[in-house]
Amino acid sequence: MGNKLALSDEILMSIEKPARYIGNEVNMVKKDLNDIDIRFVMCFPDVYEIGMSHLGIQILYDMFNRREDTYCERVYSPWPDLHKIMKERNIPLFALESQDPIKCFDFLGITLQYEMCYTNILQILDLSQIAIYSKDRKEEDPIVIGGGPCTYNPEPLADFFDLFYIGEGEISYNQLLDLYKEKKAGTLTRKEFLEAAASIPGIYVPSLYEVIYHEDGTMKERVALSEKAPATVMKQLVLEMTDAVYPTKPLVPYMKVTQDRVVLEIQRGCIRGCRFCQAGMIYRPVRERSVERLKYLAKEMLDNTGHEEISLSSLSSSDYSELKELVYFLIDEFKEKKINISLPSLRIDAFSLDVMSKVQDIKKSSLTFAPEGGTQRMRNIINKGLTEETILEGAMKAFQGGWNKVKLYFMLGQPFEETEDVEGIALLCERIAEEYYTIPKSERNGKVAITASASFFVPKPFTPFQWARMNTGEEFLEKAKTVNAKMKEQLNKKSMKFNWHDSKTSVLEGVFARGDRRLSKLIYDAYQKGCIFDSWSEYFQPDLWDEAINENGIDVSFYTTRERSEEEIFPWDFIDIGVTKKFLLNEWKKAKEGEITKNCKAGCSGCGAMKFGGGVCYEGKN
Amino acid sequence: MKVRIKFTKTGSLRFIGHLDVMRYFQKAFRRSKVDIAYSKGFSPHQLISFAAPLGIGLTSEGEYLDAEFLKVQDTKTMIETINKAMVEEIQVLDFRLLSEDADNAMSSVAAADYLVDFREGYYLPEEFLGYMKEFLNQEEIRILKKSKKSEQVVDIRPFIYEMEEKENKIFLKVSTGSVDNLKPNLVMEAFSHFLSKEYNEFAFTYHRVETYMRKEDGTLVPLIEAGRVIEEPVLVDLELTKEDETDSNS
Known part of the structure; x- marks a missing residue:
């Protein structure tokens, strides 16, 4: 009666949440290994509950398995309790579906969603018993490939990935x-395969390049070590969202989860x-999925999962042209079936207030604004x-409709602050609190509750x-304290609350976000x-991080608090995202002057993304 | 209308927790599109309650839940419909209609049967199987019972109803439920001590075979017996239910 499990009962019963490691979920794909040529394992390098919540992997899992x-198959980071046991007993990391060791696979695909998961990538490689440095991998080892937003500057991880x-x-x-499949058939060696892969659009093979630096540590040039290594790598994107694969x-x-x-x-x-x-630039141009397709997908996915909630995913959902419909x-379709509709944060207007009142309990829900900056300047x-x-x-409008909770999101440490x-x-x-109290007492719904949260700004590539220049940890905390003190001076201070995020990881995030390949060793040592x-x-x-930074002689300020000159060559410049460096530089100059730039629907600013030949750039032009 | 469902929990799903099983059923009921009832209010939820939660690592073919339905087909159709939306390791075995005045599954639980097997690498069956009579012949069986809140020495002898060899395994019928809940591993711990063997929590596997309620005459019957097999589709008449409520209130 047992399905095969990689871990013994003794281990599974001694660790937290063994359900993380058994797979076998509803809708899991099962295949006969005799019928397939390529074994791919997709990894989200964080704990199961986080990784399973990621849409991108669900899309690729579906797409690969259509072949x-x-x-x-899938793998997530073993929690520290299991990590310790696997290291002690030399147990190889395994995929959830077949429970087979990762080292038996053809590909290990790792999604890079945030900088602070970089050591978890090494954990995955290490527990899989695959050489951590790509140069040490053997002919038969899996091809380790990275994808996701952090590949828009993959350089700090250059030494660990094949592709x-x-x-x-x-x-x-x-x-x-x-x-x-040609490599598998024996016609290509590992090295030949990697070289050939370099000419596939969007594929970057870090080992085919060497980077040379100036004496001041900035980048001088990127040298191709193979004729097959292109000078630039073009980002790949889906032009027709409606026809694109999507898991039903x-x-x-x-x-x-x-x-x-x-x-x-x-x-x-x-x-x-x-x-x-960064998302606002690297995913340009905007491409919408048709509302008819979305209606179909919603119905199919709810039927096939039995989930009791549906949510919409996108940046700035209010800009989706058929949002109302x-x-x-x-x-109309799902409320009666007791499906909860989880709304994204929407621009507050008559429409959003109407739908919010229909799907949320006004007494419990709150309004959300993301001004990101405290003043109009x-x-x-x-450019918010x-x-x-x-x-x-x-x-x-919302107060008059009965709401009395407001959430505001800000960022501290942005340039010219x-x-x-x-x-x-x-x-x-x-001012928001004062606005609330202009409503006559008899019409008010108790006290107003305003919660402001601030995160620390980390400059990102592209x-x-x-x-x-990024702020130091001390500067961040100083600024947070200034806000907090100012809050306490206000008339309605009792209705206001201020939270801020921890600054400790922000600095490291800043190092890796704009880092170069000299940082691979730091990640390894950490x-x-x-x-x-x-x-x-x-x-x-x-x-431990400080120790590793010191031992490697790394100057954190070089990566974080240094303002870059307009001429500087960046480690990520070899990637072509469509949006040009010239456009970004012009935006940087406009920022200094406090000048705003129109959004894509109000008028094209010539960012460069038009060259992909689709999306918002061509709306109304056909 | 209230229904009682008997189900299994087997294979690798022995490692999912009680709350996970609950969530699993909520989603499985939705996938199967059966007419389950929801609570009123802003965030409606299905009206489901479980009998005796099974610990992580145990398997079972005698799990129960009660649920409120608006409409049901006959028992066989209901089992088939729900199982189509289920995974192999959790399957519905029976689906019956409860009378409105039936006690709920959780408060009815009085006993459970388990099969205890010997996990490879620890003890051999013959080291235990021949000694059950002697073990049960003790006047009292005292053991330290630990819970999250307290520790106390208790006599578990009165709560072991049956203990005998079955197919080279140990069959146990023990008191279960909110009053005198005896977990089978505690029996095996006491048994190990009795035989002067070191108790190892991984030495045995436990499979729940059946869960019982106590009838008025004191006999134990499987929980499913409280319900009747459904022969014809039944539809809750919402109007009628309202009148019923008024009747019972007056």
Whole structure:
């Protein structure tokens, strides 16, 4: 009666949440190994509950398994309790589906979602008993390939990966897998395969290049070591979202995972062009999925999973052109079936207030604004097209509709920030509170509750702020304290609360975000010292990181607090995201002047993404 | 209308927890599109309650849950419909209609049967099987019972109803439920001590065979007996239910 399990009962019963390691979920794909040529294992390098909530893997899992010759399985990071046991007893890491060791696979694909998972990647390789450095891998070892947002600067991880896939997975994987079959048939060696892969659009082979630096540590040039290594790698993207593959039978885990619901991806990209936002640039141009297709997908996925909730996924959902039709459809079709509709944060207007009142309990739900900056001056610098007037008007409408909870999101440490901008966060909160109390007492719904949260700004590649100086940890905390103190001076201080994120990991995130390949050794050493699960505050070990940084002679400020010159060559410049460096530089200059740039629907600013030949760039032009 | 469902939990799903089983059923009922009833209010939920939660690592072919339905087909159709939306390791075995005044599954539980097997690498069956009579002949069997809150020495002899060899395994019928809940591993711990053997928590595997309730005459019957097999489709008449409620209130 037992399915095969890689771990013994003794181990499974001695660790936390053994359900993380048994697979066998509803809608899991099962294949006969005799019928397939390629074994691919897809990894999200964090704990199961986080990894299983990721849409991208569900899409690729579905796409790979549509290929008859390929079986795609999954693996997530073993929690530290199991990590210890696996290391002590030399147990190889295994895939959930077949429970077979990862080292028996053809491909290990790892998604790179955030910088603080980098040591977890080494944990995966180490526990899989695959050489951590790609140069040490043997002919028969799995091909280790990385994808996801952090591949837009893959350089800190260059030594560990055989390949990186730059862009959206739906496009070039078939070509890569077809090529791999030639290697498997014995016509190509590992090295020949990697060289040949370099000419597939979007595939970057880090070992085919060498990077040379100036004496001051900045990059001088990137030298190709093979004729087959192209000078630039073009990001890949899906032009027709409506026709693109999308899973209609997503996996349904037994455990409670972070995203325990059907996720409907309505569009990719964002028209807004906020200058701090990497997603807003790398996913350009905006491409929408048709509302008819979304209606079909919603129904199919709810039927096939039995989930009791559905949510919409996209950047800036309010900009989706058929949002009204979609949301009212979901309410009409599924509310009666007791399906909870989880709304994304929407621009507050008559429509959003209407749907919020239909799907949420007004007493419990809150309004969300993301001004990101405390003053209009700051919001112009970051090109966040949200004015105080809009916020106050939206809040007032909501207050009149019965809401009394407001959440506001800010960022501290953005370029050209002055004390006035920092204090402005408290003042904006105060003004919202004052707005609430203009409503006659008899019509009010108790006290107003305003919660402002601030995260610390980390400059990212491929944004107008890639040239910017990042704040130090001390500066961040100082600014947070300034906001907090200013809050306490306000008339309505009792209705306001201010939270800020921990700054400790932000600095490291800053190092890796704009780092180069000299950092691979640092990640290696930090892992060897015992750093894993760095994004989990209870496991983050800043002392070990400091040790590794010192031993490697790394100057943190070189990567974080140094303002880059306009001429500097960046480690990620070899990637072509469509949006040009010239456009980004111009945006950086406009930021200095506090000049705003129109969003894509209001007018094209010539960012360069038009060259892909689709999306919002061509709307209304056919 | 209230129904009682008997189900299995086997294979690798012995490692999912009680709350996971609950969530699994909620989603399976939705997938199978059966007419289960929901609570009122802003976040409606299915009206389901479970009998005796099974510990992680144990398998079972005698699990129970009660649920409120609006409409049911005959027993056989209901079993088939739900099982189509289920995984192999959790399958519905029976589906019966409860009378409105039936006690709920959880409060009815009085006893359970287990088969205890010997995991490879620890003890051999013959080291235990021949000694059950002697073990049970003790006047009292005292053992330290640990819970999250307390530790106390208890006499478990009165709660072991049956213990005998079956197919080279140990068959146990023990008191179960909210009053005198005796877990089978505690019996095996006491048995190991009795035989002067070191107790190892991994030495045995446990499979629950059946869960019982006590009838008025004191006899134990499987929980499913409280329900009747459904021969014809039944539809809850919402109007009628309302009148019923008024009747019982008056």
